[in-house]
Amino acid sequence: MKTEYKCLECALSGYTRLVEKQDIPKEKKDDLVRWFFSYMSGIDLSTPAPFIARDMHAYLRKELNCNDLYAEDKLNDNNKIMNMLPEFKEAVKNAIHPEIAALKLAIAGNIIDLGTNHGMDHSQVISQAIARDLAVDDSARLLTAIKNASNFIYLCDNAGEIVFDRLFLDTISELGILDKSNVVLAVRGAPIINDVTLEDAEYVGLTRDYHVISNGDHAPGTCLKFTSDEFNDAFAKADFVISKGQGNFESLFSKKDKQIFFMLIAKCSLVADQIGVDVGDMICKLNDTDAEIN
């Protein structure tokens, strides 16, 4: 997706929020913020936002000598949703269409995003998810595609959210829609904001039942020019892609030679406008693809 000037504000906001919470002297904080301005003065301003965030966070990790700046947040979010899992499992089991209820929860879980300044309440969005309609609803096509696929790739996004991804995949597996061996889950290759890595996937038990790979990169999205050969190979061979979240949407939106189902909450007006929905809407949307649809 094209970067708008509004994305630069959001990038600055995410960066300064992270800098502010560090236990370092004000002078050091100011140096880090000045670096941001200096970096931004030299880049192509149409660079997609996930690419910008990729460089910003790499710099902060190096300067702060910390490999995972959101480790504590990720742990808290994974624990929080795992603790609530029995309650969500019950809600899915009691739904008229458990596969749709689980899919909606997987989308609603995308609200747990520490990279955007969306201001929405996590608990409220998640608790209301099953009762809400999807603003774009390609869920029937998605479930048919999963049923017919011999292999597809599922691009994970955030901590906490992956617990819902697992609930969704487990649910459709129990219903006979998914053969677990047909799906490859992909996570970030290194810590970036609260996006999940192999460590998080292992922590919530995803790696026990599913084939999870690293995408080899640390952008908060999927920038195919940076991702690993292993990932790019799996991506190329997949019948279709399920892409969770806004960062993956922004980086894969213009890719037309592949079927991609975008599952996300629209968390800013630019993404919402691009899809033609309102901020806060839940989306399950097949891209405008040139590829054959199952």
Add this chain to the structure above:
Amino acid sequence: MKTEYKCLECALSGYTRLVEKQDIPKEKKDDLVRWFFSYMSGIDLSTPAPFIARDMHAYLRKELNCNDLYAEDKLNDNNKIMNMLPEFKEAVKNAIHPEIAALKLAIAGNIIDLGTNHGMDHSQVISQAIARDLAVDDSARLLTAIKNASNFIYLCDNAGEIVFDRLFLDTISELGILDKSNVVLAVRGAPIINDVTLEDAEYVGLTRDYHVISNGDHAPGTCLKFTSDEFNDAFAKADFVISKGQGNFESLFSKKDKQIFFMLIAKCSLVADQIGVDVGDMICKLNDTDAEIN
């Protein structure tokens, strides 16, 4: 007032909004935005926001070869409020305390601010003003100070808003609280955002009845190190100061050797927190001054 990192976001937002609306090629817009980043990478980040805005807008005026980037907005806002003036005069006349009603309208008029991204609806704020309480209410002290003063200075802020300033001054003059010859009104020395200049003061008729001076500078606030000798002299000699709006508040907040009554709407969380009120609140606040109070 101390600049927080949040002010930098707001500065970027105001700058890009202005750049975006120019009828120039995208490449030129990107160059202007890159300049912003380059400029920001070199400054002391604790520089008060009005100082930053001062430099940003001076650069844009030069690069865009346009002396007044908000001329049309200012004209529209002045016209709009002047057209509604009979209705506001009637409301003030019918109020139990016309001087308080007019004072509240002068505060509410501060919502017409194109420099902050406050998102509040101008008409709604203004139409509800008379019925609302002030969140900080030093209006009785202010009116007493005006009554007792031999000379004071009134720092104007925005277009549209000055029509309400005139209504307030006229009202208290008619009520015998103000002797018009005791007040000097100060406006910006050159166009900056939608802040008023001598031209705007003349347009709404302020100069006919009041002594209006330029402050000799083009910051969207009152930065005494840049303002003219004439202004600084009037400021120093004044019994007290009435300071309208957020930019004047930010630049004069730390001045303790002068009685300053701040009249404004708190339009961002930083200013609201500094005063101890909520965003959107109407304020008439005497500063924590070391100077003798009338």
